[in-house]
Amino acid sequence: MSGTVLSQAFALVFDPYVLWVILASAAYGLFVGAVPGLTATMATALLVPVTFFMPPVPAIASIVTATAMAIFAGDIPSCLLRMPGTPASAAYTDEAYAMTKNGQGELALGAGLMFSVVGGLFGSAVLIAAAPALAEVALRFSSFEYFWLVVLGLASAVFIALANPLKGIVSLLLGLLVASVGLDNPAGFPRFTFGNAELAGGLTLIPIMIGMFAVSEILRNVAAIDRPWEMAQARIGNVFRGMWRLARRYPAPIVRGSALGTAIGALPGAGADIAAWMSYAVSKKFSKEPEKFGTGHVEGIIEAGAANNSALAGAWIPALVFGIPGDSITAIVIGVLYIKGLNPGPTMFMNNAASIYAIFLVFILANLIMLPLGWAAIKGAKQMLRAPRAILMPVILLFCVVGSFAINNSILGVVLMLAFGLIGYVMEENGFPVAPAILGMVLGAMLEEHFISSMIKAEGSLLAFFERPIAGALGAFAVLVVFVPLLRRLFRSDAN
């Protein structure tokens, strides 16, 4: 990296307007994360209509900051209400609440904040080191390699991230079906348009995502509106006390959680919530005192709390380098990048190096300002958690409506939002994960395009997909991934 690029990046980030956007997004992210039932993905989906009108760097900065804050803030209601603020905190909600009940609420909140920052910085460091290096390799990729990368991403979303792949496949196929609407296919042939001019452009993904991530969440909230929230602890003391001691006592869990979180984040289809669940399980497995887990023991909170924040940064690695999202948040981000003319892919590292490094800087900055702002959020938790859902949900819903309308200035956006909000709600209630569907929608066009252009080059020979060394290896790997559930079952029967 040359010095001028770095100084350009600094100039892009340390601009009063950008800093103001970062600060506002941080407050927004903390609030959305702290209120149970409002998730980090929802925060991103609702930000898009606003970022639509911003220059690229502040637009991306607002998403990076808001999501980092939201994933941390999800720990706050876990400690105080026994309700995860975002699904990424669900893995250790019972543990955190048990600590509060034992009179260790400050320690639980402090560990959540401190090791979210550490995990976030770790993930950012890996992103900064790995992404440009991977981009060098990716420059030599042809449509064969890209085809396999997309297949690998879709397969890992279904076969690695989920215990029941069948429902995941259904979700993925629904996403691919949505992606095939419109004229935007290699043949330029109108599919599923019914002669409608608006459908010829394809289904716009942002209203669909607002529906699936925000409207479905509002429906879930309204369906549980008669269950009141009860606060376990009213006064919160010094949350930073004892943090240094924790860091010295649990160095291995901190590093392990951050590393595993980054890796899971980078895996397409699996994000912060799965990272937290897996890290919590790993932490218990390797702990010297596994019997203490579940009774209010801080070790699992440290490891999983670091993991979910590091996963956020990890997810950006495949998103920036290949245009393949690592989680639902980056699935939305990729859409924003295209709108902003920052098309993801290896060439972005050459043509838009300053913007890339500006994004990296924002990652570091967001995680650093999390310390003071997170502290303030913990102090103000009581007020935030008192926000009445009966007012909040209707106002957010109207915001969803206007945001879906604003993308194309068309009422079709609102129709899509409602339809997919209902679909998303029914899917999740019946155990169909939403993430594979989103991945299918984002990657469907890419999958088809790379397949067809490879076929044209190879004159219809399917074997060509295995003839180039990297493509062959990726292909073999993708085939292997499909067998992961089988292997898992095999191991389980071995263990019994």
Add this chain to the structure above:
Amino acid sequence: MPGQKFGPALFPGLVAAGLGICGLLLVVSGARQGGPWFVPPAWIHRPQPRAGVIAVLAGLVLYILLAERIGFHIVAFVVLAYWMRTLRVSWRLALPVALIAMLAIHLAFYKALRVPLPWGLLERWAF
């Protein structure tokens, strides 16, 4: 495409075949587990959530049907108040909150971001 083995029907066809197979497998595994064909959600028996879910869906349909003709401002205000009332917010709170939220969105989206929210009946008084 003429002269090409793989046309625009290939991918939708594969997706449809996959959905058919998965659907069949799910039906078979569901039938093997026994259990009823349809389980209504738990909230259907609790009056407040039921009214809330219906209100959310009805309000959105109302907005889609009426926003262009009657205008964003009136419809948004009415729908917001309707939602809050079903969630048992008092009239005294629901009406001012609906008005303020509607005006805030007007300022943020119509004024600042220049989204052409429809005025409908209020076209003559547009500002």
